[in-house]
Every structure is written in structure tokens, then in C-alpha cells.
Amino acid sequence: MAQKPGIPKGTRDFGPEEVIKRNYIIQTIRNQFELFGFLPIETPSFENSDTLMGKYGEEGDRLIFKILNSGDFLSKVRPEVYELKDAAKLAPKITEKALRYDLTVPFARYVVMHQNEIDLPFKRYQIQPVWRADRPQKGRFREFYQCDADVVGSDSLWQEVEFVQLYDAVFTNLNLQGVTIKINNRKILAGLAEVIGASDKLIDFTVALDKLDKIGPDGVRDEMLGKGISETAIAKVAPLFTFTGSNTEKLELLSDLLSSSAEGLKGIEELKFILNAFEDMSLQTATLTVDITLARGLNYYTGAIFEVAAPEQVKMGSVGGGGRYDDLTGIFGLKGVSGVGISFGLDRIYLVLEELGLFPDSVQRNTQVLFLNFGDEESKYAIKAVTRLRRAGIKAELYPDGAKMKKQMNFANKRAIPFVVLAGTQEITDQQFTLKEMHTGQQFTIDYRELEERIKA
Incomplete structure (x- = not known):
């Protein structure tokens, strides 16, 4: 007996109903992207390793899926390197490409490569899958879609304001109430x-601070x-661990803490601009x-950092995030091009809408008449009517x-087809239908x- 096939951990198959619902979310997001003036692009599913490595910090680099070189790649590795069994030293010898970790770094590479073909400021959106060698759990997968919108070539904070509006517009059109757009500034x-x-420990400090809601x-x-940050230093920022109050009160406390910086x-002034x-x-x-x-x-x-939290009644991580990256294209040799962008987490948004029962009935409707x-x-008589109905925008099957x-009626029932x-012979003679x-x-x-x-009604 043949072994039952499987799929890699952290990946999923999607049936017709799931794909229809996912397409509903994607189309809602795409519609808003285009209403806000963003243009679509696509980039390859894998990039050169040096395009991705070193762009996401140490933690991010560990989660990048690397692709082995084709052919007899081990024959090109010197014996002394292979015998060290050091993955960090061996990897560059046997892999030169990697699956993309996100859409932002490939977009920066795209801007640099096509800088003579695009007009700045350039507003792009991109809806494609990404891959991360993460530990799978609820709402976190190794293969998932991102829905990104970015603007490069503008320093204006009005772009951040528009991204807040864009988040709000998408979740309004998805009928998802209670979403919180969190904002900070690097x-x-x-x-x-x-x-x-x-x-000198900025990254260690921020990575630890970012985990407050998870580890307390x-x-x-x-x-x-x-990470080597002293007790005295931690005591100075300890009030942030239990930070509450209005946005104005938070900025006032920050102004006191940062009076010498x-x-x-x-950063406070930039936040005030957006809030105002x-x-x-x-x-x-x-x-x-x-x-x-x-x-x-x-x-x-x-600069600005965004993260979107799902409604409190749903135990889910962020459903979106982003921020400003003034020097991202500089890593590829193009200096002085500021950018800001946000991302929607399609898979998590799907889980939230499913849990809250927010998918419209019309989205779940497939064939309307069989x-x-x-x-x-x-059947020759029926197929003519099927063709006319399809041309009228009605989903019809023979x-x-x-x-x-x-058997045919059971098929219609299982598919939840509303009309049969x-x-x-009599209907054909009378040129009618039952x-x-x-x-x-x-x-x-x-x-x-x-x-x-009747079917349209």
C-alpha cells in the first residue's frame, strides 16, 4: 500500500471555499490600494541570498529559507570547510539563492534596478507569498501571503497619515470593528x-521591549x-512597562524622558504631526x-512604526504592520530615497473574519443554478440557457x-446550489423551464x- 502523501509543516492546502474567501479579502485590499493610487508590481519568489541576508537582523536571517545550488554542489566545497560542520561557513558555498522573507526588501531591490523607469514618488502595491522558517502556530505559517503598499521618494509625513487611512478603509470594508492601529517612532x-x-545596544533594547505583551x-x-543593559538603565525606562493614558499624556511623559535627546x-514631533x-x-x-x-x-x-492589532475578543497577533525606512535603498547603492510602507497579513485576517463570522453570504455563494x-x-436545450445566464453574470452549470x-439532486444539495x-421533453416543446x-x-x-x-432576485 502506497504511503499517504503529506505537505511540509507550516504549509496548507486550500479548498474552494477557502480560496473564495481569501480572494474576497485580497480583492477588498486591492480595491483600496488602487483607490489610494498604488500601482501593482510583482517580484520573483526567490532572490540572490546577498539581497536578503543582513536586512532583517540576526533573528530574521535565521528564518530565511535557503535554496541549495543545483548539481553536485558539495564537490565545490573544500574538505577543510566541510569537515568543520559549521553551517554559517558552509552555507555560502552551497547556496546562492533564498526564498523571499518579505516583500519590502525585494521592492527596494526593484526600485534600485528600475530607478530610471519609475517616477518618484513611486506608490506600489504587491500581493504575493513569502516564506519564513518559523515555528508554526495559530496564525503563523511558514508560507503565507503579504499584501504590501509602499511609497518611495517622499519624506512627507502625509504619507504616514494616508497609510493610517488606508488601514482604516480596508478594515471598514471588511466590516471588521475594534481594530487598533498602534504607532510608534524608531x-x-x-x-x-x-x-x-x-x-550601542539599540537593537537588543528594542527587540526586548517589543516582547512586552508576550513575556511581561x-x-x-x-x-x-x-544583553548587558544595566539595572540602572532599565530602571529609567521602567515606567514604559506599565504605560497608560491618552495619546497626549503618553507624549507628555515621553517629552520629559527624552528632554536631553x-x-x-x-520622533515625538513626527508622532504629533500624524496624530494632529x-x-x-x-x-x-x-x-x-x-x-x-x-x-x-x-x-x-x-521613523514611524505601525502595527495593527485584531479586536480584543480574538486571540490573534498583529494583522498588519509597517513603517518608514529612510535608508533602505541605500543598502543597494541608491542613497537619499526615503520610503514608507505597510503590510496586511492575509492569513491572520482570514482567521479573524472566520472566527467572528464576518464573511458575507454572497462571498460563500458558488454556482447559483444547476x-x-x-x-x-x-442538454442541448439546457446548455443554450446556461450560456445566456453566464453572459448575464449568473453562475450556472449543466x-x-x-x-x-x-444523484444529480444530491450533488446540488451538497454544493448548496440554491436553484435547480x-x-x-415537455419544457422543450413549450420553450420553458421548470x-x-x-x-x-x-x-x-x-x-x-x-x-x-428569479435567479438574479
Whole structure:
């Protein structure tokens, strides 16, 4: 007996219903991207390793899937290197390509390669899968889609304001209430590290702070101590671990803490600009809140940082995130091009909508009407009506085989098809159709015009 096949851990198959629902989310996001003026691009599923490595910090680099070179790649490795059994030294010898970890770094590479073909500021969106060698768990997969929008070539903070609006517009159109858009600024984090004397440990400081909601104040304190940040330094920022109050109150406390840091104060001013833009322009469904512990462990953010939290009743991580990266294209040799972007987590949004029962009934509807097959002559008559219905935008099918009527009706029931049409010898003679409403069991003998009207209604 053949062994039952499987799929890699952290990946999934999607059936028709799941794909339909995912496409609903994708189309909703795509519609809003285009309403806001973003243009679509696509990049390869894998990149040269040196394009990706070193762009996501030490933790991110470990999660990049590497692709082995083709052919007899081990024959090109010197024996002394192979015998060391050191993965870090061996990897560059046997792999030159890797699956993309996100869409932002490939986008930066795209901008550099096509800089003479695009007009700045350039607004792009991209909806494609990415891969991460992460530990699979609820809402976290090794293969998943990202839906990104970015702007490069503009320093204006109005771009950040528009991204807040974009988040709000998408979740409003998905009817997802209670979403929180968290915002912080990397300059504030740098300022905090400066005033506590830990500027040389900025990444360690921010990575630990970003885990506050997962490991709590004591866990953050222990991690910072483990990274060499002193007790005295940690005590200075300890008030942030239990930070509450309005956005204004949070910024006032930060202003006091960062009074000696020019960079930190600049970050506060940038946050104030974004928040002030919404004084006379309310959001539809989302809440915008300052979260000083929000750090996101990516090396390339330099200004605003975004993270979107799902409604509290759903135990789920972030469903979106992003930020400003003033020097991202600089890593590929193109200096002075500022960028800012956000991402939607398709898979997590799907799980949230499913748990809250927010997918519209119309999204889950597949075939609207099935014509039963009573033989070749009857099918010739039916297929003409099927064709007309399809041209009218109605999802219609003809059962392909002349099976027993019970089998065909069971097929319609299992597929939850709301209408069935019976067209036999008498219907052909009278140029009519017998329409059965499956949910009521009622039948009507009608002409084509009324058939189309009833199905559309």
C-alpha cells in the first residue's frame, strides 16, 4: 500500500471555499490600494541570498529559507570547510539563492534596478507569498501571503497619515470593528536607548521591549539584563512597562524622558504631526493609539512604526504592520530615497473574519443554478440557457452526465446550489423551464426571461 502523501509543516492546502474567501479579502485590499493610487508590481519568489541576508537582523536571517545550488554542489566545497560542520561557513558555498522573507526588501531591490523607469514618488502595491522558517502556530505559517503598499521618494509625513487611512478603509470594508492601529517612532526608541546610556545596544533594547505583551515586564527586564543593559538603565525606562493614558499624556511623559535627546524629541514631533492630522478627520472603524513598546525587530525602520492589532475578543497577533525606512535603498547603492510602507497579513485576517463570522453570504455563494441532465437532446436545450445566464453574470452549470435524478439532486444539495432547473421533453416543446428553489422546495414552470429574473432576485 502506497504511503499517504503529506505537505511540509507550516504549509496548507486550500479548498474552494477557502480560496473564495481569501480572494474576497485580497480583492477588498486591492480595491483600496488602487483607490489610494498604488500601482501593482510583482517580484520573483526567490532572490540572490546577498539581497536578503543582513536586512532583517540576526533573528530574521535565521528564518530565511535557503535554496541549495543545483548539481553536485558539495564537490565545490573544500574538505577543510566541510569537515568543520559549521553551517554559517558552509552555507555560502552551497547556496546562492533564498526564498523571499518579505516583500519590502525585494521592492527596494526593484526600485534600485528600475530607478530610471519609475517616477518618484513611486506608490506600489504587491500581493504575493513569502516564506519564513518559523515555528508554526495559530496564525503563523511558514508560507503565507503579504499584501504590501509602499511609497518611495517622499519624506512627507502625509504619507504616514494616508497609510493610517488606508488601514482604516480596508478594515471598514471588511466590516471588521475594534481594530487598533498602534504607532510608534524608531527615533523615540533610539532616544530612549541614548538617555539610558545604551545606544550601542539599540537593537537588543528594542527587540526586548517589543516582547512586552508576550513575556511581561519581568521577562523584558531579564532579557535586557542578559544583553548587558544595566539595572540602572532599565530602571529609567521602567515606567514604559506599565504605560497608560491618552495619546497626549503618553507624549507628555515621553517629552520629559527624552528632554536631553534631540533625536528622541524629533520622533515625538513626527508622532504629533500624524496624530494632529486626525483631530478634524476621524477614522471610520479603527482606533489610533501610541504604543511606546512597539519596536518590531526589523533593522530598517527609521521613523514611524505601525502595527495593527485584531479586536480584543480574538486571540490573534498583529494583522498588519509597517513603517518608514529612510535608508533602505541605500543598502543597494541608491542613497537619499526615503520610503514608507505597510503590510496586511492575509492569513491572520482570514482567521479573524472566520472566527467572528464576518464573511458575507454572497462571498460563500458558488454556482447559483444547476441544470439537470436528462440526455443529449435535453442538454442541448439546457446548455443554450446556461450560456445566456453566464453572459448575464449568473453562475450556472449543466450536470455533465445523464445520471439518475436523485444523484444529480444530491450533488446540488451538497454544493448548496440554491436553484435547480429541470428541462425535459415537455419544457422543450413549450420553450420553458421548470425552476426548483432548493430551500423551499417550490417549483415554477417559466420562460427564460422569468428564469433569469428569479435567479438574479
